[in-house]
Amino acid sequence: MAKVKKQPRPKAQTPKGFRDYFGAEVVQRTEMLSKIAGVYHHYGFEALESSAVETVEALGKFLPDVDRPNEGVFAWEEDNDWLALRYDLTAPLARVYAQFRNDLPTPYRRYAMGPVWRNEKTGPGRFRQFYQCDADTVGAPTVAADAEICAMLSDTLEVVGIPRGDYKISVNNRKVLNGVMEVAGVLDPSDPDKFASERGIVLRAIDKLDRLGTDGVRALLGEGRKDDSGDFTKGAGLSVEQAEIVMGFMDARRDTGAATVARLMELVTGSQTGTDGVNELETIATLLDAQGYGPDRIVIDPAVVRGLGYYTGPVYEAELTFEVQDEKGRPRNFGSVSGGGRYDNLVKRFTGQEVPATGVSIGVDRLLAALHAKGRLTKETTGPxxxxxxxxxxxxxxxxxxxxxxxxxxxxxxxxxxxxxxxxxxxxxxxxxxxxxxxxxxxxxxxxxxxxxxxxxxxxxxxxxxxxxxxxxxxxxxxxxxxxxxxxxxxxxxxxx
Amino acid sequence: MAKVKKQPRPKAQTPKGFRDYFGAEVVQRTEMLSKIAGVYHHYGFEALESSAVETVEALGKFLPDVDRPNEGVFAWEEDNDWLALRYDLTAPLARVYAQFRNDLPTPYRRYAMGPVWRNEKTGPGRFRQFYQCDADTVGAPTVAADAEICAMLSDTLEVVGIPRGDYKISVNNRKVLNGVMEVAGVLDPSDPDKFASERGIVLRAIDKLDRLGTDGVRALLGEGRKDDSGDFTKGAGLSVEQAEIVMGFMDARRDTGAATVARLMELVTGSQTGTDGVNELETIATLLDAQGYGPDRIVIDPAVVRGLGYYTGPVYEAELTFEVQDEKGRPRNFGSVSGGGRYDNLVKRFTGQEVPATGVSIGVDRLLAALHAKGRLTKETTGPxxxxxxxxxxxxxxxxxxxxxxxxxxxxxxxxxxxxxxxxxxxxxxxxxxxxxxxxxxxxxxxxxxxxxxxxxxxxxxxxxxxxxxxxxxxxxxxxxxxxxxxxxxxxxxxxx
Missing domain, CATH: 3.40.50.800 (Anticodon-binding domain)
Incomplete structure (x- = not known):
């Protein structure tokens, strides 16, 4: 037998954009997932662990953040089929619900936790594999389902160690924004496709409020914006008056929920969709109040605009309000750790039937980082x-x-x-x-x-x-x-x- | 703006060979993993969660079962690099240890649990994604490390609900088999490459003892074997006398550990490697005895031959000894739920240095199936x-x-x-x-x-x-x-x- 030719030694290296977790990191995450699962279960949700691999066909292209140059999945061809690693836990839920809908209860409350994979540019603290921890209710048309998820999110944050006062859950509604766009003249209910391109630019613009500030957003609503590098981004072409209506939406939060609702009602005057959306927000506030969740935990805040392009009704986001230092030592709020909302079109892709659904995703790694930043978790643990x-x-x-x-x-x-x-x-x-x-x-x-x-x-x-x-x-x-x-x-x- | 062309509806289908897990299935597995992690931790092992994705280069081709036509991984090309889903938790451990060896303690005791993926033919109960739950000790040359893993495996089985008497852990040693092959004349210590092909056939043959019985194995040790379909598998070409020596190895178990050791000593007379292997088995038995693990839990059994081609020293396997019914209603032993052993060459691929390592892998899904078969877990759980x-x-x-x-x-x-x-x-x-x-x-x-x-x-x-x-x-x-x-x-x- 011929001698086997010597191979060069392989490099011992975690693939680019991936990482390994050791000891306390693993144990602390496991414990956090267990606590979150406990709250979800307590609220009547059932566990689901879907396959990590999906057909590309079933996954579709539904990443919540629309503004990514390199958005994508890890995919490969197998048996004449394209397979891919899941990029979130929502697309698999839609597939599972469509596949097993005759056996599952409706409404179907399910929670899921596990890694997801994204084929994206990596950066500091930005990895291609990370954990998500989701809870969704499928088949419940009432906004009581949205209110319940917000209450559950609040409980969850407190159970994992974020005390009341250190977080804020904000609720917004895509329908209100649609109403505002109607009033601003870039949405015509009788011809939904008209101005679609303009609305896309508006959505992307307001998604960037955090980063660009009001002036930057205003520029994008109008003719466009030149960034620091000199690159020009074309705007939506709204007049100053139209842009002001949209800007007014993001600035509509008042001291009390009732005052915010009243302000929003003014803004959407004449739009049925907008009025529906404001009423939904009011109902959510009432239901949360009945359960004892006041504005010290959950507030109506139209400045929550993340992912409005993805959701179809109520949208919610949890941010941690305490200060940490950024990489340059400047104080900043820790920021968002969770987001969600209502999406009534995911299952329809498979079955043709509209199935209402609402849900939340918690960024477990972000939450763990927050607890470390607050000194509530340590890196060292006692050995044997x-x-x-x-x-x-x-x-x-x-x-x-x-x-x-x-x-x-x-x-x-x-x-x-x-x-x-x-x-x-x-x-x-x-x-x-x-x-x-x-x-x-x-x-x-x-x-x-x-x-x-x-x-x-x-x-x-x-x-x-x-x-x-x-x-x-x-x-x-x-x-x-x-x-x-x-x-x-x-x-x-x-x-x- | 042009209307978007209607896409055909995607199929809502778990990819072939994959499955989804619901409710109690997920919770029961999580609880089992938590119990196993508890035992591993108690023995001083630390958690490791490596990336699910590895470079193909780092993974190499080290699947423990050598006899698979469709063995393989799910792989794709990315940034001029081939990436793949891990197929077990051992290859990633070797990569992690090689990469972080200057920061990790030595010996490095680590446990890992999570899904692994295999691109193989699927069948009933055979999936392309399944859970493994491993514990390994890297950098410990002493067989005390092997004995410890056997003791820990015994504790683990009892903690997850398999009572003593319902399982048997068997210990064997690759060195003893090497000694037997020396005596049989198919291994020459002065020229290790000689007869490599024959030894490969011998290893594959004895790996099939369960399936083919002694006559089938004997045929494969000799000229070869024609199976029921008429296909002929070429044998190792051993003479009847040579084959008898190898067969004697598999049949060497006696009533007591001491008697088995004595019989093995006879078989390897004249081989230093074989003598070393038998002495290691004796030491393991002594160490286990000192910790209170007697032959009611762990036995020396040379008929344990699975994976002997992969391991380099002690090999161990846990099987459940109670009867269940197979798919045709016939009673049979539940069989293997865990296996492991010593492999001293995995890290060497990366660093050039031989690093001793020994470890065990528990098939969590198999164990859960066993508990269901015994009625110790139910599919129904109480709802809200x-x-x-x-x-x-x-x-x-x-x-x-x-x-x-x-x-x-x-x-x-x-x-x-x-x-x-x-x-x-x-x-x-x-x-x-x-x-x-x-x-x-x-x-x-x-x-x-x-x-x-x-x-x-x-x-x-x-x-x-x-x-x-x-x-x-x-x-x-x-x-x-x-x-x-x-x-x-x-x-x-x-x-x-």
Whole structure:
């Protein structure tokens, strides 16, 4: 047999735009997903885990953010079919509901959590694989379903550790914007396709309010806008008067929900769609009030414009209102962690029938980043108790020790590297952030004792300016083997406190 | 603007070989993963969640089962690089360890759980996406690491609900087989490449012991084998004497571990590698014994031959020993749910340095199927309490009722479909497997009462031959609104009992 030709070594590298998660990062996300699932379940939602792979045909092109140059999916051809990784959890829901609608209850409340993949330009904090955590109600036409999702979102944020006052959930309505566009003369209910291009530019413009400010948006509503690099973006061509009506919409929030509703009613005077939309907002506010969710948690705010191009009715967004420092050290609000709304056309693609649906998506990685920014999560976690190996031939004894600790509920392990250099064992324990090391040489074994080393105390003494204050607490001491478990538990309890 | 051309409707279909998981299926798997993670963590392992996507270069071709015609990955070209979905969790571990080895502790104990994808022929119960749940120790040369994984596997099976006696963990060693091949004359330690082709056939042959029986394997060790369809598979060309030595290896298990070890020692007489392998098996048995894991849980069994071509030292496998019925109604052992072993060459691909590693993979979906087969998991779970809607205009009242229930910790929801037909609301509650419905018309609202309907009792009465026996327990009754929560809790507690 011919010798196999040597291959060059492969590069050990996470693919560009992807990343790996270690230890506490994984555990904290798992715990957060579990808490969110708990709230969703409590509200009557059922779990769904759809396949990560969909046919490209079923996925369609429904990314919520319309303004991406490189929007796209990871796709490949297989058995004469194009398959792709899901880019969100909503498109798969539409497919699943259309496929299984005769077996599923209606309304169908479902939650889903898992990674999604986007084939996009990457950047700092922007990855091609990230977690979403969604809840949607399919088949419920009433805005009570939207109100319920907002209440649930509020509960969820508090359950994962964002206290009331540190977040704001804003509710808006696409129908109100449509009414405003009618009044502004860029939407004709009798000819829905007319001005479609202008409306597209209006939608994209107001989606950029955060980034461009009112002047930038106003320019895009009119003739157009030249950005800092000199590139010109063509505007919607609205007159100054038309543009003012649209700008007035985004600026319609007043001190109370009732005042905001009244202002919006003025703006949409003469438009049935607009009036419907304002009434829906009012109903949502009433229903939330009945459940005890006041404006300290959820407000009507027409400045919430993200994704209005995607949704067909109520739209909602949760942002965290506390300040963090951006990469240049400037304070800024943490910003959006969740968004959602009503979309009544997704299932129709498959079945031809309009199925009302509303839902929310929580950006779990953003929420975790927020908790880290507030110091409510730490990167370090306590490692296991380490049973060191003094005598390679007595491995069975060390295994018996660790079995005793584990049976007593204490997380622990035997050092399994090369035991020759004892210092390496302690360095390993340090790297693992271990609380305690257990040491037993043959002398200790003969006398049925073990040495216990309190590594947290040891680290404190090493750091301390006056080691004297620790002199009554020895960092290493001998105990009878029979007292080992009790003594170690005592140390662990003390370290927690 | 030109009208958009109508697209044909997409098919709502899970891609071929994939599936969706609903409700209890998702929750039960999540709970099982959480229990397994708990045991792994307790043993000192740290979580790792690597990217689902890898470069094809990093993945290599290391599928454990060598005998698949359609083995393969889902891959696509991106930015002049070939990317692929991971097909297991071991290849990514090798990449991660090679990439981050300077930051990770050594030994590196890590666990990982998540979906993997295989581009293979599908069949009943055989999907292209499934869950794995792995634990590996990288950088520990001692077989104490292998023994630890076997002990942990035993604990894990018991924690997820497989009682002792219903499973068997078998340990074997590739080195012993290598020793046997030396003695049989198809392995020459001074020229490792010689007879490589014959050894490949031997490995594939003994991997098929389960399926072909001893006669089939014997044929493949010799001239070859004609299968039922008439296809001829070329054999390894061993003489009858040589084949007998290999067959003796698979048949070496004796009543006690010591007797098995003694028999294996005989078989490998004259081979250093074989002797090393038998000594390793003996050490593993001793270490397990020291931790209290006897042959009622873990046995040395040379008939465990799966994946011996892949591993380089100890190999282990967990099978469930209870009987289930196969698709034709015949009783058979449930079979393998987990396997693993030592592989000392995976990281070397990247770094050129040999890094010892050993680990186990649990087939979570198989384990869940086992628990269902034993009746330890059910497909049905209790749904939420349903607050029905008698009067569409009083939605705020129903929302207040459900808020009160939720705040009291009771899973509940308001019916959000079209409330016109009350029968549909009860059908919905039935489909959700709801325990209780709450009913409040305007009359009840005026009197500050609600009707409570015990749906489980209702179903029992409907099924019962003698409805009389239920006459003292009304299935629907009126309570003061202020007593609603207490009364519903009472019913739910009674249903649980």
């Amino acid at each position: 108790v380490i049973v060191t190996v003094m005598d390679r031939d007595r491995m069975a004894d060390y295994q018996a020790i660790v079995a005793e600790l584990r049976n007593a509920g204490i997380r622990s392990e035997v050092y399994l590297g090369n035991p020759k250099n004892f210092g390496n064992q302690l360095k390993y324990a340090d790297k693992r952030n271990s609380p305690v090391a257990v040491i037993q040489g043959s002398d200790e074994a003969d006398r049925s004792v073990v040495q216990i080393k309190d590594l947290i105390l040891g680290a404190k003494i090493a750091e301390s300016a006056s080691p004297d204050e620790w002199k009554d607490r020895p960092q290493q001491f001998e105990v009878a083997r029979s007292d080992m478990v009790a003594k170690i538990r005592e140390i662990l309890d003390g370290q927690d406190g | 309490v349903i607050v029905t809607v008698m009067d569409r205009d009083r939605m705020a009242d129903y929302q207040a009722i459900v808020a009160e229930l939720r705040n009291a910790g009771i899973r509940s929801e308001v019916y959000l479909g079209n409330p016109k037909n009350f029968g549909n609301q009860l059908k919905y509650a039935d489909k959700r497997n709801s325990p209780v419905a709450v009913i409040q018309g305007s009359d009840e609202a005026d009197r500050s009462v609600v009707q409570i309907k015990d749906l489980i009792l209702g179903a029992k009465i409907a099924e019962s031959a003698s409805p009389d026996e239920w006459k003292d327990r009304p299935q629907q009754f009126e309570v003061a609104r202020s007593d609603m929560v207490a009364k519903i809790r009472e019913i739910l507690d009674g249903q649980d009992g």
